Amino acid sequence: MSYTLPSLMPDGPPFDEVIDVRAPQEFAEDHMPGAINLPVLSDAERARVGTIYVQQDRFLARKIGAALVARNAAAHIEGPLADRGGGWRPLVYCWRGGQRSNAFASILAQIGWRVEVLDGGYRSYRRLVSRRLYEAPLGLRLIVVDGGTGSGKTELLHRIAAVGGQIVDLEGLARHRGSNFGAMPGGQPAQKMFESQLARALDRQDPARPVFVEAESNAIGRLRLPPSLWTAMGRAETLRLEASSEARGRFLTTTYPDLTADADLLARRIDTLRPYHSRDQVAAWHAMAAEGRHAEMARDLIERHYDRRYRDNSGGRTEIGRIDLGGLDETDLDRAAERALRIAERVPVE
Known part of the structure; x- marks a missing residue:
């Protein structure tokens, strides 16, 4: 269920849709071209879970986070994704291809959709952009x-x-x-x-x-x-x-x-x-x-x-x-x- 990004793919990846599950502020700063934002944690929820993780208890943070992700995933399935058919194939990513994207992808997979998670998440995409613009010659006249x-x-x-x-x-x-x-x-x-x-x-x-x-x-x-x-x-x-x-x-x-x-x-x-x-x-x-x-x-x-x-x-x-x-x-x-x-x-x- 893991997908490795081969390039910047200017014509789009081989998926029906690319879903960024990061919080709205993260999405607003940058995202993969063409991606839609279906956050599994809002900005406030992400801050709350992060604070509990750092200052209180990691297990408690994961438990609260899981409940919030499930609740938000249900809203997305009943809302923006309600008209997606059985053959729909999405690519999902979060910051680093970790808990947020895998949790959401698992729920979509249980429905029967052919979902994959971007290996390394947004960070892998950002590394491609950085290499293109900061390291490699432009290669254009x-x-x-x-x-x-x-x-x-x-x-x-x-x-x-x-x-x-x-x-x-x-x-x-x-x-x-x-x-x-x-x-x-x-x-x-x-x-x-x-x-x-x-x-x-x-x-x-x-x-x-x-x-x-x-x-x-x-x-x-x-x-x-x-x-x-x-x-x-x-x-x-x-x-x-x-x-x-x-x-x-x-x-x-x-x-x-x-x-x-x-x-x-x-x-x-x-x-x-x-x-x-x-x-x-x-x-x-x-x-x-x-x-x-x-x-x-x-x-x-x-x-x-x-x-x-x-x-x-x-x-x-x-x-x-x-x-x-x-x-x-x-x-x-x-x-x-x-x-x-x-x-x-x-x-x-x-």
Whole structure:
């Protein structure tokens, strides 16, 4: 009834469902991709049993824990699992493939389901992720898409994907747009969750073809880029995007709708620039925002803040081409995606 994880399995393991029986807080921090959470102990119950185990009596803790597991398992069987048929085959895991997962799996097996327990639990999966991102070479040919703030790097990535290219959207995975104004609604995932999603995204790529990523510092918001990826990005080829500050300013107003629609949020983000600029300059940006002059403010931020601080993010990488994005409209971006793919795949560009 024990199952050893052979890889990160980007296309999913050979089971009908993967069940994480850890407490909700553990699941929220990170879990195997596609797993559902059916906790056999709640956060409060896990804390209670752990306290009894350490401070009182191990046997008592196991007895109380067994009763709670049985009670919670019954609720799951009568609830989320009520419609599962006789041929259903789940994979169950907990922290280390121990008592929680084995207890739940035993109950499912008695019903007649073909259940298996992940050998080593979540820890065995996490070791695979760590080896992929912290120890092994990335094994992919990366093309780093670079360019000034507002040059449509993320939008271009998705248009490259639409025409058949391979991409990894780091900012999408990190849920942050990588600047003072870059926080997204809902906040960022935990570091481990980010790494799980990143490892899965990387393992889905064909190593025989280039993979486009956006130029980033070694952190996106509060999340760090793992060493294998950061090293590969440092050695990667670069494709540079070019557009006027006016075009980039207009484009930013379309990609940050959460800020232009929320005056208080925008004001707070402008205030984060106080350590870098004079009081008068920050006041001028506040005035533009209050008057709804968002495109003008974005252009001024590009010229006075972002271009001066982040003029060159290439880090000495080999530049394989430059693309003029014109006015950054739909046609310009579609044309740029086709051109980027041809440059990266070394097809002659007219």
